[in-house]
Amino acid sequence: MLDDITRSAERDIGIKAYPRSISRIIGAIKSSDDFWEIVDISDEPLPLVAYVIERLVDKGFIELKNGKIVLREDLEGEVSQWHKCFECDGRGVIIDDFKKEFETFMEIQRERPSAKKEFDQGYVTPLTTFSRIAYADQKGDIRGKEVIILGDDDLVSLALALTHLASRVVLLDIDKRIVDFVSKSARSHGVDVEAHVFDLRNPLDERFLHQFDTFFTDPPETVTAFKAFIGRGLATLKGARNAGYFGITRRESSLNKWRELEKVLISDFGVVITDILHNFNVYVNWEYWDTTRAYDLSPSKTHPKTNWYKSALFRIETLEDFRIFNDPIEGDIYNDVESSTT
Template sequence: MKRHEAETKLAELIEATKEEAPIPFSPRDAERALSALLATDDLWEVVRLSHAPMRFLCAFWNRMVKDGLLAATDGRLKLTDKGRDFALALGVSPAREAVCDACEGRGVDFRKLFREAAERFVDICKNRPEAIQDYDQGYVTEATTLARIAFAWQRGDLEGKEIIVLGDDDLMSIAAALTGAPKRVLALDIDERLVDFINEVAEREGLTNLQAAKHDLREPIPEEWLSAFDTFLCDPTESFVGFKAFVERGLLCLKGVGSAGYFGLTHVESSLDKWARIQQFLLESGAVITDLRDDFSGYVNWGYIETMRSWEWLPTKAKPKGIWYCSAFYRIELLRKPQLENKKLEGNIFEDEEAATT
């Protein structure tokens, strides 16, 4: 197949796929998807390496199967000879990784800051509440949580600071409190199981600087928490409304100029168009992105894989064995006090066209 023929075919594939999955997806996204297929035949590894919305990926794969470019069986996605020729004609090469063994690609080694606290945290996590689909939960590995806290620590956003965690199935509040560095840590969550667990740990471990409270982030933030914290941490659900339910609330809780916030964002459920909308929202809110570490966070496979909405889209089905769902880690800093309304948020905060795990 010649290059111009392959480019024409790619354009046809993208247009046909958009009819089934009408979300932003560029030829560059398609090239990344093909690059992942050249690197592995494990479906979930292809998702991880593609860095593209899962809804479009699944529709793209199904179209490729229909056109004889891809074979999908037993949880494996394998390019046919025709498909491989197509990818190579486009000049696509296999996806490559050069991840640091010491920090797992995060750029921070939590072991340099954590000693006993890290061991205590891992032990505490053995009895944590399991993730449930009702609140779009899915927690990260213990190493990820510890790395997030270490990153905030080295950025000066932990020691002597007042911290608020908005939604905490990752137990970041516990990890932060265990360091002994923060002046105060408050965790908010809608899930009573998590609130009770965090408060029980605080009492048992003697963490007098840690407290958890039940709060639905769709509701306005109580007056006592507004402009009261130096740092916020969260891992928001990824509809745009859901993102704002977490990050906008976090911004409202910050004291002002120089205060910082941290959050995660995936490629699986957020197109680059959505990334751009989110970044624009942050700039308009008076915040600047100071750090962005892609694939920083790795998530433990949750127990409701077979009931998440993307399961039905897959061209072949098999439960993942390794980490496939990853998110970037953002740090933002306030340049000015945000002018945001502390009002009730209406509608479904968990789903949009790109949502894959609800």
């Protein structure tokens, strides 16, 4: 039965599935009856999870009861055993040293611009934003360093400026609302962010090339967009042994796609992956979620009750012969068969 669904998935929705993918989805259904949590727990791409649930409904193994996904037979599935540290929520860092800055940030971010679908926005929890800074600080990538953020609806630039740790904070974003919000908030709190409206589909110019020690970005997860955003990030760095941070999710990227993305890093850019932190980035359920493909595909059409969309935090480091990508980009770079939140 598993082999059958595994084969038809690739044919019907174009996503490479394995018997273990199906087993993980069944295991997740044993842990939760909520579609969004099942996607979260299984760590399989959302379109595949939706597809598998529908096939299991067709075969009579599952039923949908008031938006709940319920197993009718005791199928074998891989159930995850949790051993997560609740102190740090599995991130490995706590933000106690930034207590005051975090409180200020919480106050400021109440007025933040809402997530916009046209820019593929969707922001992380404030705790995630600060944990990212704590983690990068621990790695020596922040203190006294020049830092650039390429696309920042997570408001990392503002949080970073509040800590006064970096020697320079620069923000590029296509969305004028974000640029204005960060500039205004930074000014009113007496801290400095150089914020520019910039469409990252355009090549970076001298103002931003080879100027920084560390970059942060959050690329859309098509191979083309990923290459473009990471390539731009690398183009901002001064040289060898500089660092870059970004997320890659399991929600919209199968492991086959992960391998393609990792190949871009290692083969195309010649950088080294030093850290991968599972589910480090936790996203707030965005305002436009019920107009997304994810909602369309969801068999239950229920509201997410928990923050189900997460991504792994990647840290890369440049070596002496790393390469960049700074060519112009055209066309739709946001969508492929595995994406579902645009």
